[in-house]
Amino acid sequence: LSRTATGRLPLTLPLSGLSSPLVLDPILGANREFRAPADADINVINQNDIDSVVLATTTSANENKRTKYNANAKVHICRTASALHHSWCREAIDAAESASNNWSTGRHHLYPTTDQPAADLPNGVGEATLDFATNVILPAIAMAFDTPLERLYFKDMFLAKYEPTGQPGLGRHTDGSAFSFNMLLSDPSTDFDGGGTWIEPVGLVQPNGGEVLMHRGSVLHEGCPVTKGSRYVLVGFVQSDDDDDDDDDGYRKSALASQLLQITIPSFPLGMIFEVDEGDKIKCAMVAHVEKGGTASEAGIKKRDCLRGILLSHAESDQHLLTFDGKTLDQVMEMILDVASKDLGPVQMIVERWC
Numbered sequence: 001l002s003r004t005a006t007g008r009l010p011l012t013l014p015l016s017g018l019s020s021p022l023v024l025d026p027i028l029g030a031n032r033e034f035r036a037p038a039d040a041d042i043n044v045i046n047q048n049d050i051d052s053v054v055l056a057t058t059t060s061a062n063e064n065k066r067t068k069y070n071a072n073a074k075v076h077i078c079r080t081a082s083a084l085h086h087s088w089c090r091e092a093i094d095a096a097e098s099a100s101n102n103w104s105t106g107r108h109h110l111y112p113t114t115d116q117p118a119a120d121l122p123n124g125v126g127e128a129t130l131d132f133a134t135n136v137i138l139p140a141i142a143m144a145f146d147t148p149l150e151r152l153y154f155k156d157m158f159l160a161k162y163e164p165t166g167q168p169g170l171g172r173h174t175d176g177s178a179f180s181f182n183m184l185l186s187d188p189s190t191d192f193d194g195g196g197t198w199i200e201p202v203g204l205v206q207p208n209g210g211e212v213l214m215h216r217g218s219v220l221h222e223g224c225p226v227t228k229g230s231r232y233v234l235v236g237f238v239q240s241d242d243d244d245d246d247d248d249d250g251y252r253k254s255a256l257a258s259q260l261l262q263i264t265i266p267s268f269p270l271g272m273i274f275e276v277d278e279g280d281k282i283k284c285a286m287v288a289h290v291e292k293g294g295t296a297s298e299a300g301i302k303k304r305d306c307l308r309g310i311l312l313s314h315a316e317s318d319q320h321l322l323t324f325d326g327k328t329l330d331q332v333m334e335m336i337l338d339v340a341s342k343d344l345g346p347v348q349m350i351v352e353r354w355c
């Protein structure tokens with residue numbers, strides 16, 4: 001499948017009044033120790049390289065300026081040297097702590113982090129974070145993975161906190177993204193012990209403060225437990241528009257979060273094709289095609305929406321969610337056909353959409 005919903009899926013709050021909320025059990029992985037071998041395949045990208053990528057993608061005359069790195073490297077590190085950069089990392093942490101009410105463990109399921117949305121950081125830090133991520137990190141990812149910058153966009157970005165007394169680490173998982181980055185905001189020499197990101201097959205990578213670790217979302221990785229102090233990271237999930245769809249209205253371009261929608265579908269058949277990647281740890285139905293003029297299309301369902309389930313209302317007070325989470329394609333088909341055969345009238349489809 002060209003696009004799958006794997007690993008960590010951002011999720012908004014459960015719908016109110018639902019008897020079975022769309023939240024799965026968190027799993028925190030075992031505390032393991034891994035070290036990167038001395039010759040680990042890690043590419044280092046510096047500020048000059050980043051500038052050259054920006055140039056190469058904005059002016060065709062400079063195309064040959066693009067630096068080629070080892071395309072097989074699993075992990076890339078982006079370094080920016082400026083002192084401003086380091087004071088900004090500190091500002092981002094301070095902003096997050098000044099908005100301490102914004103910490104939540106409900107934004108991601110299966111592998112939840114203790115986090116807050118980057119865009120919501122107060123005192124102008126949210127805007128600055130988006131600026132930095134757009135102007136520095138995205139070009140670095142484009143260069144590291146040799147992928148066109150103009151096709152990259154953010155699916156989610158958040159500031160996460162790890163502490164021995166709270167959430168010390170994050171178990172082994174893959175992300176539901178084409179590329180992921182995590183930027184260390186804390187100073188490892190003074191702020192915390194432990195930490196770092198274990199990435200298969202490189203091992204434990206422990207960047208310096210201000211460095212950005214970049215990898216494909218599909219590689220297995222783990223946020224290693226902090227044993228002392230606090231470790232703050234800016235994490236982003238980046239997607240690539242790799243197929244040129246004519247029905248793509250570009251609404252995901254500035255995506256930073258997902259929303260859960262309750263869409264009324266007046267009648268069956270739905271007129272859409274969906275896919276389930278049965279090899280993934282999380283399975284949910286992704287819309288692959290919506291027939292123009294079909295009931296799903298008329299109801300507002302769009303290509304790449306993630307179908308989470310059907311909400312059946314027997315009465316106001318008696319709502320029941322048939323969840324698609326963890327189901328195979330056959331099982332989802334069966335559930336939909338079963339609801340269709342009962343002729344219940346309009347049904348509510350629960351849809352997760354990047355906004």
Ligand SMILES: O=C(O)CCC(=O)C(=O)O
Pocket residue numbers: 008113160170175182196197198221222223224233235
């Ligand atoms: O904190 C880390 O090192 C990894 C974070 C991560 O993998 C995630 O938030 O998806």
Ligand SMILES: [Fe+2]
Pocket residue numbers: 008173174175180221
């Ligand atoms: Fe991750």
